[in-house]
Amino acid sequence: MRESWRPKSGVSGGRDGAFRAYALLTLTALIWAGNAVASKWAVGEVSPLALTSLRWLVACAVLAPFAARRVAREWRLLRPAWLRILLMGGCGFTVFNALFYAAGAATTVTNMALFQGAMPVVVLACSFLAYRTPVTRIQVLGVLVTSLGVVVAATHGDLAVLRTFAFNRGDLLLLLACLLYAGYTVALRARPAVSGATFFAALALAALLTSLPLLVAEWAAGRLIWPSAAGWAIIAFVGLGPSLISQLFFMRGVELIGPNRAGIFVNLVPVFGAALAVTVAGEPFRLDNAVALALVLGGIVIAERLGRGRGA
Template identity: 45%
Template sequence: MSAPPSAIKSLATGLFANPYLLLVLTTAMWGGHSVVSRMAVGEISPASLTCLRWLIVASIMLSLRMQGLREHWPALKPRIGYLALMGALGYTSYNILLYWSAYTTTAINISIINAAMPAMILIGALLVFGQRVTVLQWIGTVVSMAGVVLTGAKGDLQHLLDLTISRGDILILIAVILYSGYSVLLRTRPLVPSLVFFAALTPAALLSSFVPLAFEIAAGDFYWPSGKGWLLLLYVAIFPSLLSQIFFIRAVELIGAGRAGLFTNLMPLFGASFAILILGEELALYHVVALVLVLGGILLAEWKRQ
């Protein structure tokens, strides 16, 4: 028997009122995304994956929220430039850099380096809005960043001194900086419902994704998805692209970008676990230490609030 509509509505209402559950689900989807980015190598080209995912999501959101877009167009129209920037910055740029990085680094490294995001968000919120950052938040950020540095150095700081960090590690770090900027700027988004705002961003993400696609075609690196590639595309479109973005926007509404960003430190836990279970990647001792540092950082930063 299927659940009655009232029960489903009650569950959805409860979910969207709980920022912590929203963020746990979001980071689990993002952790899975790190693994999928590695699985997609050779199955679907990076720019085609980026473009096709936003084609699917834009089609879904525009069909579901067209009426809402019409109703809130007076509030959205003056912010077209902002919407275009957010779609390109938080969605297209992050995605394509993630997929490029997967060719030269591991899913575990991708997951752990994403833990730099809270530090970037806190610093961005401080610089742009003067948002107060507590001492414990700073300590937690520093501890988490230590885990990121340890991952990039592959457990040996000599790698940093010799500048032997992989190209993929650098690309995913740039992606994290860009998504952090997107997270900070969410604070200034138009005052429209979350789903309407997300629907307004998806065409910008789709249109901006044509730029890397054009470069990929010109370079002769474009190819259509394999059977497995289509399945990976569907996962990416439904979970990391659609549900997680809606959840994250709602969580930022409830507790702010700085606090919501701290929970992205859970992503390495999910990402590393999925990478080991699904891809069979090896978990080194420095990965374990890095995970302890990034998770310890989020506990320190949230200690007083709990």
């Protein structure tokens, strides 16, 4: 969701502004990593599709007083792109979150954070396939290194999984979710010419609307779990934190230090995710987790720093 806002161009704030940006962007990565823990804690407290719908209901309810007037003012620009917005909100927000939360019942918080942290490199590959965006050899190397890290995470270091294709169901759901979000991110290139706040509000509404049929299907299948007290706390966190607060923090951070420097803080998501998995979720941190983390972060550094530096 972080690409949903389009901040004003330029960098401001000097040294104090940079310090504020570092703090805001670090908190943003921590909130995104916390979303993985929330998905794990949600198991048995609220069903995945109920969590997805209620998350966007909370987000829309909070956004409405601030964004309604702006959306009405820019509606004529949004209306021709309503189908694109519906598809982007449905795939990038609704289905992505539904798969992400469903994966929480079948895989670890560490893996969820690793897959989430690998998305910038997945976006790089999808952008090349969709728009033939120039990619350097070093960026290709970064994609391969990160992909190897994802393979290690998905197989838990057991090469026999590759021979039998006996992947964890949750890891496969995460892979599909990341591919959908990468497609959504690439589609942002052709977004309507409206303000970032208006576009995000439209996407949030699209996510809410497209989540309702899935919620009905979950109820019809007898799998609906209405939130417990803990479930409502989780809904409040994901509706306010990953959906809204982190977006504002990231937008402000980009305004202060620019998109290239701010983007590096995405690399903290798998780091924070691994730390939260051990300290909060009580998961063991194994050797294969460490290897996967090193490969994912190494690949991102190669692709985004070394690769872009050479390409520029």
